[in-house]
Amino acid sequence: xxxxxxxxxxxxxIGAGLTLFRxxxxxxxxxxxxxxxxxxxxxxxxxxxxxxxxxIGTAPDAFDGVNLNxxxxxxxxxxxxxxxxxxxGGGTGVMVPIAAWxxxxxxxxxxxxxxxxxxxxxxxxxxxxxxxxxxDPILERPLGPNLIWIFALEMRRYMHKCGAKKxxxxxxxxxxxxxxxxxxAAQAAANITVEDVLKSEVLVWPVQRLDISPVSDGAAAxxxxxxxxxxxxxxxxxxxxxxxxxxxxxxxxxRDLAYPRYVEYAARMAYRMAGIERPWKEIDVxxxxxxxxxxxxxxxxxxMLARRCExxxxxxxxxxxxxxxxxxxxxxxxxxxGNPIAAAGVMKVAEIFWQLRYEAGRRQVKKPVxxxxxxxWGDLMxxxxxxxxxx
Amino acid sequence: xxxxxxVAVVGVGWYGFRxxxxxxxxxxxxxxxxxxxxxxxxVNPRTDVDAFISCQEDFWEGIAIADExxxxxxxxxxxxxxxxxxxxxQGLAQAYMLVKSGYFDVVAVEAHAKPSDIATVQEIYELxxxxxxxxxxxxxxxxxxxxxxxxxxMETYGVAREHLALVVSKNKRNGLSNPRASFAARVEPEDVLxxxxxxxxLTRLDIASFVDAAVVFVVAGEEVAKRLxxxxxxxxxxxxxxxxxxxxxxxxxxxxxxxMRDAADMAYRMAGVSSPANAFDFVEVEDRFSYVELLSIEEARLxxxxxxxxxxxxxxxxxxxxxxxNPSGGSLAFGVPLEATGLARALEAVLQLRGExxxxxxxxxxxxxxLSWRGPPTxxxxxxxLSSE
Numbered sequence: 072x073x074x075x076x077x078x079x080x081x082x083x084x085i086g087a088g089l090t091l092f093r094x095x096x097x098x099x100x101x102x103x104x105x106x107x108x109x110x111x112x113x114x115x116x117x118x119x120x121x122x123x124x125x126x127i128g129t130a131p132d133a134f135d136g137v138n139l140n141x142x143x144x145x146x147x148x149x150x151x152x153x154x155x156x157x158x159x160g161g162g163t164g165v166m167v168p169i170a171a172w173x174x175x176x177x178x179x180x181x182x183x184x185x186x187x188x189x190x191x192x193x194x195x196x197x198x199x200x201x202x203x204x205x206x207d208p209i210l211e212r213p214l215g216p217n218l219i220w221i222f223a224l225e226m227r228r229y230m231h232k233c234g235a236k237k238x239x240x241x242x243x244x245x246x247x248x249x250x251x252x253x254x255x256a257a258q259a260a261a262n263i264t265v266e267d268v269l270k271s272e273v274l275v276w277p278v279q280r281l282d283i284s285p286v287s288d289g290a291a292a293x294x295x296x297x298x299x300x301x302x303x304x305x306x307x308x309x310x311x312x313x314x315x316x317x318x319x320x321x322x323x324x325x326r327d328l329a330y331p332r333y334v335e336y337a338a339r340m341a342y343r344m345a346g347i348e349r350p351w352k353e354i355d356v357x358x359x360x361x362x363x364x365x366x367x368x369x370x371x372x373x374x375m376l377a378r379r380c381e382x383x384x385x386x387x388x389x390x391x392x393x394x395x396x397x398x399x400x401x402x403x404x405x406x407x408x409g410n411p412i413a414a415a416g417v418m419k420v421a422e423i424f425w426q427l428r429y430e431a432g433r434r435q436v437k438k439p440v441x442x443x444x445x446x447x448w449g450d451l452m453x454x455x456x457x458x459x460x461x462x
Numbered sequence: 463x464x465x466x467x468x469v470a471v472v473g474v475g476w477y478g479f480r481x482x483x484x485x486x487x488x489x490x491x492x493x494x495x496x497x498x499x500x501x502x503x504x505v506n507p508r509t510d511v512d513a514f515i516s517c518q519e520d521f522w523e524g525i526a527i528a529d530e531x532x533x534x535x536x537x538x539x540x541x542x543x544x545x546x547x548x549x550x551x552q553g554l555a556q557a558y559m560l561v562k563s564g565y566f567d568v569v570a571v572e573a574h575a576k577p578s579d580i581a582t583v584q585e586i587y588e589l590x591x592x593x594x595x596x597x598x599x600x601x602x603x604x605x606x607x608x609x610x611x612x613x614x615x616m617e618t619y620g621v622a623r624e625h626l627a628l629v630v631s632k633n634k635r636n637g638l639s640n641p642r643a644s645f646a647a648r649v650e651p652e653d654v655l656x657x658x659x660x661x662x663x664l665t666r667l668d669i670a671s672f673v674d675a676a677v678v679f680v681v682a683g684e685e686v687a688k689r690l691x692x693x694x695x696x697x698x699x700x701x702x703x704x705x706x707x708x709x710x711x712x713x714x715x716x717x718x719x720x721x722m723r724d725a726a727d728m729a730y731r732m733a734g735v736s737s738p739a740n741a742f743d744f745v746e747v748e749d750r751f752s753y754v755e756l757l758s759i760e761e762a763r764l765x766x767x768x769x770x771x772x773x774x775x776x777x778x779x780x781x782x783x784x785x786x787x788n789p790s791g792g793s794l795a796f797g798v799p800l801e802a803t804g805l806a807r808a809l810e811a812v813l814q815l816r817g818e819x820x821x822x823x824x825x826x827x828x829x830x831x832x833l834s835w836r837g838p839p840t841x842x843x844x845x846x847x848l849s850s851e
Binding site: 078080099125130131132133136137138139140141142143145146148149150151152153154155156157158159160166170173174176177178179201202203204205207208314315316317318319320321332333336337340344449450451453454 | 466519520521524525526527529530531532533534538539540541542543544545546547548552555556558559560562563564565586587589590592593594701702703704705706707708709710713720721724725728732836840841842
C-alpha cells in the first residue's frame with residue numbers, strides 16, 4: 072500500500088441531513104433517501120441542480136427487497152446524474168463519503184451528493200433472516216449460522232484476551248444510549264445502568280439485548296464540494312483530510328478475533344494521508360462503529376485511540392465520555408441513535424461534521440475540536456472504512 | 463499547474479464467455495481472469511497494485527453481502543478493496559478517478575457473472591421493478607420495457623423490423639472470428655424475421671443471451687503506465703449517467719435513452735471530442751437488444767437521430783464500412799455477462815487498439831468509443847473513450 076499523500080485537490084463537507092431512525096418507518100426507501108438528501112442540500116444552501124454527481128450507499132439489497140437497489144434509489148438525485156453505488160457491507164456508510172471524496176479530488180465532479188439508506192424492518196419474520204444468506208454457500212450456510220453467534224465468539228474472545236468483564240463492556244452501552252438522549256433522530260436513547268444491561272435478555276452468550284443496536288429504518292446524506300465551490304457556499308467548510316479502507320479475507324474463523332487488524336490498516340492509511348502521526352493525541356473526537364458495545368472498544372483500539380486491550384479501562388475512567396479527554400460516539404452511536412446500516416455510517420460522519428462546526432447543540436463535546444475521525448466496519452468481520460475530517 | 467495526469471489501461475484478463483462454466487466457481491473464475499490481467503500488465507497484485515474494485519450485485523450472486531468474497535480471488539486481502547454495485551465500467555470510472563486524484567498509481571477492476579448458476583434470471587430482474595407502483599401490475603417479464611422502447615423507437619424514426627434483423631445478422635457474423643463469441647453464427651435477416659417473438663417486436667434472435675464471464679482490467683497513472691507497457695491504451699474520457707425512475711414507467715422518454723447521451727457527452731467533454739461523428743475508428747456499443755445498437759449510435763451523436771438504420775443499410779456500419787460498429791460481434795455474439803457486460807465491451811476495444819484482436823483485427827485503429835447500458839429495467843449508461851496514442 073502506497074497512498075500518495077500529496078493529493079492536490081482539497082475536498083470539503085458542506086452539508087449534512089438525517090431522517091429519524093426508527094423501526095417501521097412509513098416512507099418507502101426512496102422517500103427516506105430523498106428526505107435526508109433534501110436536508111443535506113438545504114443545510115449546504117444548494118438545490119439538486121447544483122449537484123454534479125451522486126454516490127449512493129445501501130447494504131444488503133435484500134432489506135429493501137429490490138434488486139439493483141442503487142438504481143432504485145438513484146431517484147434521490149433527480150433525473151440524469153452520474154450516479155454510482157459503492158458497497159462494503161456494514162462499512163458502506165463511511166465508504167460513501169470516501170467515494171464522494173475521490174469524485175471531487177479527481178476533478179471529475181465539483182459537488183457530490185452522498186446518500187446512505189437502509190430500511191431493515193420490512194424483512195419477515197426478522198431482519199436477521201437476511202443475514203442467513205451472507206455466508207459461504209458451500210462451507211458455512213449449511214450449518215445455519217446466525218450473525219449474532221459470530222459476534223458472541225468475537226466478544227468472548229475480546230473479554231478473554233483483554234481481561235474485560237461484562238460489566239466493563241456494558242458501560243459503552245450505558246454511555247452511548249445516554250448520549251443519544253440529546254439526539255433528535257435517536258431510536259434507542261435511554262438512561263440505563265450497567266445492571267439493566269446485565270439483566271437484559273441473553274441472545275447468544277455473552278451478547279445480551281442491551282449490548283446490541285436495534286433494527287432501524289433511516290437515511291442520512293452529506294454534500295461534498297471542491298475547495299472553490301465550498302468557499303462560495305460556506306465560511307466553515309469541514310475538510311476531508313484522510314480516507315482509508317481495507318478488506319480482510321472472507322475466512323473470519325482464521326482471524327484474530329480480539330483485534331480488528333483491518334481497521335488498523337484502514338486507519339493508518341487515512342492518518343498517513345492526513346499527516347497524523349499520533350492519533351491518540353491529535354484526534355479530538357471520534358465516532359467508532361458500535362453495532363455492539365464491545366465493537367466500540369475493538370474499534371477504538373484499531374483506530375489507535377487506545378492501546379490494545381485498554382479501551383475498556385479508559386471507558387471506566389470516563390475518558391471517552393462527551394466531556395472526557397477523547398469523546399467517542401458523542402452522537403449516541405448505533406447503540407443509541409439506531410442502526411440503519413449504510414445510513415448509520417453516514418450519520419457518524421455527519422456527527423463529526425456537526426461537532427467540528429460546533430453545531431451539535433446539546434451533543435457538542437466540552438473540549439475544543441480540530442480533528443475528528445469516523446469509522447465503520449462490515450462484511451464478515453473484515454471491512455474497515457475510516458475518514459478523518461478537520462475544521 | 464502541471465498537466466492533468468493521464469490514465470491508461472495496462473493489463474486485461476478474461477475467463478469464460480461460455481453459456482456455462484461448470485468447471486469453476488465464481489471465485490475461481492475471478493481468480494483466473496485476475497491472474498491473466500496481472501500477467502498481462504506485468505504486475506504483482508500483492509506489491510504493485512494499490513487498490514481493488516469488484517463489480518457485482520447481491521441478487522445475482524445469491525449472497526446477501528457479496529462483497530465479502532471480493533478480496534481473495536483478485537489479490538485484495540488487507541488492501542483497499544471495495545465493491546461497486548454496478549456495471550464493470552462504473553467500477554472502471556471509480557478506478558480512473560482514484561488514479562486521477564493522485565492517491566493511487568495502479569488500480570485493478572474486476573467484474574464477473576455466472577448466470578448459468580441462476581435458475582430464474584428474469585424473476586430476479588423482476589425484483590428490480592419498483593415494488594410499490596410497478597410490481598403490483600403483475601407484468602411477469604421486465605423485457606416488456608425493452609419492447610415498449612423498441613416500438614417507440616421504430617415508430618418515431620421509421621425503423622423496420624428488417625433493420626433490426628440486419629443488425630443481428632451483422633453482429634453474429636462479426637463474431638465468427640472472435641474467440642469469445644459463443645453465440646456467433648451465420649444468420650440471415652430472414653432467419654431473424656421468422657424467429658418466434660419473445661416480446662413483440664423482439665424475437666429470440668433480437669435478444670442477446672446471458673453468458674458466464676469474468677473480466678479484469680488494470681489501470682495506471684501515466685508514469686507507471688509507460689514503465690509497465692509499451693502499448694498503453696489511454697482512457698481519454700469516461701462518463702456515466704442514471705435517469706430517474708429505474709424500474710418505473712412514468713418518467714422515461716420512450717424510444718430514447720437520455721442516459722446514453724449524457725454519458726457520452728460527459729466522456730466527450732473529458733476527452734475533448736467536439737465532433738464525435740468522425741472522431742472514432744470504430745465503436746463498441748450496446749446491443750443486448752438489436753434496436754439498441756441503432757439507438758446507441760444516435761444517442762452518442764455518431765449519427766443524427768433516426769439515420770442509423772439507413773447507414774446500416776448502406777453498409778457503413780460493417781467491419782469494412784466508414785464507421786465499424788461492434789466489430790467484435792457485440793453482445794449479440796459474445797452474450798450478456800450481467801455486470802461484466804461493459805468491461806467485456808471495453809475488453810474488445812482494448813484488444814483492437816493494441817492490435818491483438820487476432821483474426822478480428824481492424825487495420826490502423828487508434829481511437830474508439832465504448833458505450834454500455836445496464837439493461838432493463840435500469841436507465842444507467844456508461845461511455846468510455848479509449849485511444850492508443
